[in-house]
Amino acid sequence: MSNEIQTIITAEPDTQLTYLKKIWKYRSLISVFAKRDLKVKYAQTALGLGWTIAQPLTGLFIFTFFFSYVLHWEADGLPYALYILTGLLGWNFFSYIVFQGMGSVQESANVIKKIYFPKAVLPLSKVLVALVELSVTFLLLIPLLIWYEQPLSWRIIFIPIILLFNTLMGLAVVFITAALSYKKRDLTHLVPFLMYFGIWVTPVFFAKNILPQNLQFIWYLNPMAAVVEGWRWCLFSNWNFDILFLPALLGSLVLFWLGFYLFNLVENKFSDFA
Amino acid sequence: MSRDIAISVENLSKCFVLQNGFSTDGNSNNLWALSNISFQIKKGESVGIIGPNGSGKSTLLKILAGITKPTSGTVKVQGKVASILDIGAGFHPDLSGHENIFLIGSIHGFSNSEIENYYCEIVAFSGIEPFIFEPVKNYSNGMFLRLAFSIMAHLDFDVYLFDEVFSVGDAQFEQQSKQKLQELVNTGKTTVFVSHNMAELSHQSLFVLLEKGKVSRIENSSKLLTEYLERNIQKSGETIHTGNILLTNFSMFPTSDSLKVKQVELLQENSGRFSTNKDTRFKILFEKVNDSDWVDIALVITDIQGGVVLTTTSLTVENLSCNSEGLYMYECIFPENFFSYHAYRISVLFITDAQKLYSAASESISVSEQGVSNVLNTAFYLQNVITFKMNFELSGTSVKLENLNLGGGLLPFLKWELSPIQLSQVLPLNKKLPCN
Numbered sequence: 049m050s051n052e053i054q055t056i057i058t059a060e061p062d063t064q065l066t067y068l069k070k071i072w073k074y075r076s077l078i079s080v081f082a083k084r085d086l087k088v089k090y091a092q093t094a095l096g097l098g099w100t101i102a103q104p105l106t107g108l109f110i111f112t113f114f115f116s117y118v119l120h121w122e123a124d125g126l127p128y129a130l131y132i133l134t135g136l137l138g139w140n141f142f143s144y145i146v147f148q149g150m151g152s153v154q155e156s157a158n159v160i161k162k163i164y165f166p167k168a169v170l171p172l173s174k175v176l177v178a179l180v181e182l183s184v185t186f187l188l189l190i191p192l193l194i195w196y197e198q199p200l201s202w203r204i205i206f207i208p209i210i211l212l213f214n215t216l217m218g219l220a221v222v223f224i225t226a227a228l229s230y231k232k233r234d235l236t237h238l239v240p241f242l243m244y245f246g247i248w249v250t251p252v253f254f255a256k257n258i259l260p261q262n263l264q265f266i267w268y269l270n271p272m273a274a275v276v277e278g279w280r281w282c283l284f285s286n287w288n289f290d291i292l293f294l295p296a297l298l299g300s301l302v303l304f305w306l307g308f309y310l311f312n313l314v315e316n317k318f319s320d321f322a
Numbered sequence: 323m324s325r326d327i328a329i330s331v332e333n334l335s336k337c338f339v340l341q342n343g344f345s346t347d348g349n350s351n352n353l354w355a356l357s358n359i360s361f362q363i364k365k366g367e368s369v370g371i372i373g374p375n376g377s378g379k380s381t382l383l384k385i386l387a388g389i390t391k392p393t394s395g396t397v398k399v400q401g402k403v404a405s406i407l408d409i410g411a412g413f414h415p416d417l418s419g420h421e422n423i424f425l426i427g428s429i430h431g432f433s434n435s436e437i438e439n440y441y442c443e444i445v446a447f448s449g450i451e452p453f454i455f456e457p458v459k460n461y462s463n464g465m466f467l468r469l470a471f472s473i474m475a476h477l478d479f480d481v482y483l484f485d486e487v488f489s490v491g492d493a494q495f496e497q498q499s500k501q502k503l504q505e506l507v508n509t510g511k512t513t514v515f516v517s518h519n520m521a522e523l524s525h526q527s528l529f530v531l532l533e534k535g536k537v538s539r540i541e542n543s544s545k546l547l548t549e550y551l552e553r554n555i556q557k558s559g560e561t562i563h564t565g566n567i568l569l570t571n572f573s574m575f576p577t578s579d580s581l582k583v584k585q586v587e588l589l590q591e592n593s594g595r596f597s598t599n600k601d602t603r604f605k606i607l608f609e610k611v612n613d614s615d616w617v618d619i620a621l622v623i624t625d626i627q628g629g630v631v632l633t634t635t636s637l638t639v640e641n642l643s644c645n646s647e648g649l650y651m652y653e654c655i656f657p658e659n660f661f662s663y664h665a666y667r668i669s670v671l672f673i674t675d676a677q678k679l680y681s682a683a684s685e686s687i688s689v690s691e692q693g694v695s696n697v698l699n700t701a702f703y704l705q706n707v708i709t710f711k712m713n714f715e716l717s718g719t720s721v722k723l724e725n726l727n728l729g730g731g732l733l734p735f736l737k738w739e740l741s742p743i744q745l746s747q748v749l750p751l752n753k754k755l756p757c758n
Contacts, residue, residue: 057388057397073431080428088416091457162411163429164388164403316391319384320338 067312070166077165081173086180100184104140108133108188115253124255125286127196133189134283135252138214138276141182143243145218148174150225150236157322167315168308171222175215201285210278213297216304217271223307227314230321250276268292271300327400328481328512329363329386334395336381336535355381357535358395363528365400365480366510370523372550373532379516382532383407383483386514401480401512404430409470409487415459419450419469422458426473440476447502448472467495475502482506482513520547520627551626552665552711562665563588563710565595575704581617581672582609584649588668588708597715598663598733602656606670613646620671621654623731625664626709631731637673662733663714663723670704 062070090096108129115121116128123131149171153160156170193200221239229235247253250272256264267273274296281287335358340351356378363369371379384390385397387405412429413422423444427437445451448469450461458466474482507513517523529546531539539546552562566589575583585607590600610617620635636642636652644650714723714733723733 053401055388055397055399055403057385057392057399059392059394061391074428076433077428077431080425080434084414084417084421084425087421088414091416159412159429161389162407163405165429165431319389 061313061316064309064312067166067168067315071168071172074165074169077169078173079176081169082176082180085173085177089177097180097184100181101188104133104136104185104188107136107140111136111253121254124257126280126284127192127198130189130192130196130198130284131255131280132253133185133192134280135250135276137182137185137189138210138279139247139250139252139272140185141178141211141214142218142272142275143247144178144181145171145175145215146221146225146239146243148177149218149222150239152222153226153230153318154322160319160322167318168223168311171219171226175219178218199285201281201283201287203282203285206278206282210275210282213271213278213300214275217275217300220300220303220307223311224303226318227307227310230314230317246270246272249273252276264290265292268296271296271303275300325400326365327362327398328365328367329400329514330396330398331362331382331386332360332396334359334382334385334397335393336378336385336390337393354535356385356392359532359535359537360395361530361537361540363512363514365512366507367528368507368513368526369515369528369530370526370547371514371516371530371532372518372520372523372547374554377532378535379532380407380485383485383514383516386481387483399481402431402478404474404477404479404482406474406483406487407485409467409474413458413466413470416457418457419445419448419454419461422469423473426470427477430477430479432477437477440478444469444472444476447476447498464492464495468498471495471499471502475499475506480511482511484513485516486518520551523547548626548664555626555665555709560709563596563708564713566590566593567708567710569707572704572707575707578672580611580615580674582611583670583704584608586670586704586707588710595713596710597713598661599658599715599717601658602661604654604656604668605651606653607649607651609649610644610647615674616643616645617650618643618673619652620673622669622671624667624669624706625731626667629731631666635671635673659735660732661712662728662730663712664731665709665711666731667706668708668710669706672703 086097090099093099111132112129115132121128152170152174153167160167192198225235225239249267249270251267256267256273256277259266267277268290274290274293277287277290278293278297281289281293334356335354336356338353338355340353359378359382371382373379381390383405384407385392386399387403387407389405389407412426414425417425423441424434424437427440428434445454448465448471450465450469453461453465458469461469503513515523515526523529524544524547526544527542529539529541529544530537531546531550556562567587568589569586570584572583572586583606585605587603587605587607589603589605590596593600596602604621606619618636620633620637622633623631625631634654636654716723
């Protein structure tokens with residue numbers, strides 16, 4: 049026998065550590081699913097990955113036109129187009145993970161009813177796909193930086209950290225939603241509304257100084273505000289570090305752990321209800 | 323758990339909560355798909371799980387595969403499990419065969435390098451090498467099945483769980499896959515089958531009968547299968563006769579203008595119940611209404627799964643056709659020690675105008691023009707007119723042959739010889755050629 053692993057199946061859910069180990073064992077499946085999604089998404093299209101750039105590009109044009117030229121909104125000392133693009137960078141990454149991740153378990157209902165694998169692999173694979181889309185948005189950022197002669201900050205070395213928190217926030221929402229909606233799916237209908245609402249309580253379109261200085265902490269009750277501001281802090285040297293980033297990012301960590309905890313509890317029930 | 327046990331199931335229960343509907347335990351919406359079952363499967367064993375629909379077979383397999391969790395109890399599985407509950411599960415139609423091999427392999431927990439090791443074998447066995455980079459959606463059904471089966475059969479699992487997957491392919495696929503499965507069994511892999519096709523299961527080494535979520539029997543003998551089948555037949559209203567029987571009512575069979583069947587009889591002399599060590603006589607009494615045609619008879623004996631065990635016909639005996647009108651009785655005598663300890667069904671076939679058969683044999687042209695089936699007119703067909711079961715008896719000894727896992731439709735006593743051989747008689751064969 050090649051491998052003498054023993055599997056013990058009981059009614060108890062896995063411990064979180066065991067579950068993490070299982071996910072690690074199936075890590076290649078994460079990239080295989082991501083590759084599948086990318087291939088299938090752009091199969092039988094002429095432009096292929098080129099379509100990925102279309103969405104942020106149109107967003108950039110429309111929002112810049114309306115908010116900057118029509119409404120004359122200001123962004124603390126940054127060209128408005130750059131402000132918006134860096135805001136959308138973090139927000140779109142987050143929202144891609146949320147929307148794709150939320151549907152990922154149901155999308156694979158056929159498979160999870162027939163073959164066991166740790167279900168967390170499904171939203172994790174969507175993170176990889178979201179990363180591909182994110183890097184395409186970065187390609188859009190470069191010509192804008194040159195056009196506005198905006199120098200990059202040395203703090204871009206912190207991008208991986210902010211990316212991590214961005215991912216954790218997305219996964220937190222996915223895990224919590226999935227864990228609470230495997231039986232009754234109402235929550236999956238509610239989340240899109242929350243997301244539409246969320247983009248307006250996150251400094252994506254307007255600068256956070258529309259609130260008076262002593263009330264600015266309100267922004268950071270939303271961890272995504274810290275993530276989006278964190279992106280700008282990493283990229284632009286004239287952007288200030290706010291000490292409030294830290295509790296907000298800590299909040300996203302707690303949310304993620306809560307999500308993972310809940311997801312693990314119900315992970316084996318997905319196949320019965322999917 | 324001892325090292326030679328592959329699967330051990332202890333006090334396993336699974337309860338489904340019905341979202342709306344009736345319940346089985348009275349006071350709640352609970353449906354106990356499995357209640358408190360325990361059994362063990364040894365390494366290298368091939369197991370068939372049978373039972374009526376809703377007895378919990380698929381649920382059990384899903385728990386063994388880790389797909390759903392039990393409500394209580396423990397399952398221990400030694401080694402890597404292949405869950406083949408649906409042969410095409412996990413495939414993506416837009417991806418190529420090549421990509422799907424890696425997709426399926428990864429879903430079953432193999433790393434890319436492990437899959438690469440088996441890649442060539444998988445493609446070779448599937449026989450679709452020229453199309454391996456085509457999207458799977460363009461494959462024919464057969465190509466798809468062969469690829470899917472090939473992937474599962476070549477990846478290195480220790481335990482294989484199959485749920486009704488072989489009823490889908492064509493004859494060639496079935497043949498290929500059975501051969502490959504036998505290879506797996508021979509190399510010491512453990513296999514578990516859920517199937518309704520009893521013929522498919524008859525080669526297993528352990529049988530588990532599930533009923534209403536409980537293991538009602540677990541045995542090494544395929545007798546379990548036949549008994550299960552026989553019981554199902556009786557439940558459906560058909561009688562299995564175990565002793566002499568005389569039938570006079572044929573209203574449920576098609577009628578004919580030229581023939582009227584009056585009586586059908588199956589009997590053994592001075593016998594309470596049919597036993598294998600006595601002659602069995604089949605008699606059929608019929609009236610020939612007109613004298614235009616010649617009539618001959620054939621009997622077809624099938625097992626209860628419908629497989630033909632034997633055919634016999636009066637045509638093999640000369641001058642046994644009936645011509646003019648009147649009452650006739652055909653009698654066929656099955657010898658003692660001929661049937662096995664199974665249930666059988668008899669069908670009767672009347673053959674008219676068999677004269678043509680003789681002429682066809684001499685004039686080969688007419689055969690090729692009309693086809694053999696046109697030469698014979700089967701006028702009247704009493705399908706499954708009697709279902710009967712033999713009881714194994716062997717005069718003089720008390721050998722319980724029915725406890726042996728012997729297959730086959732018949733158990734004829736053939737001539738056997740045993741002769742003592744002197745070593746010197748054999749030895750010359752092994753002798754070396756004398757050297758100078």
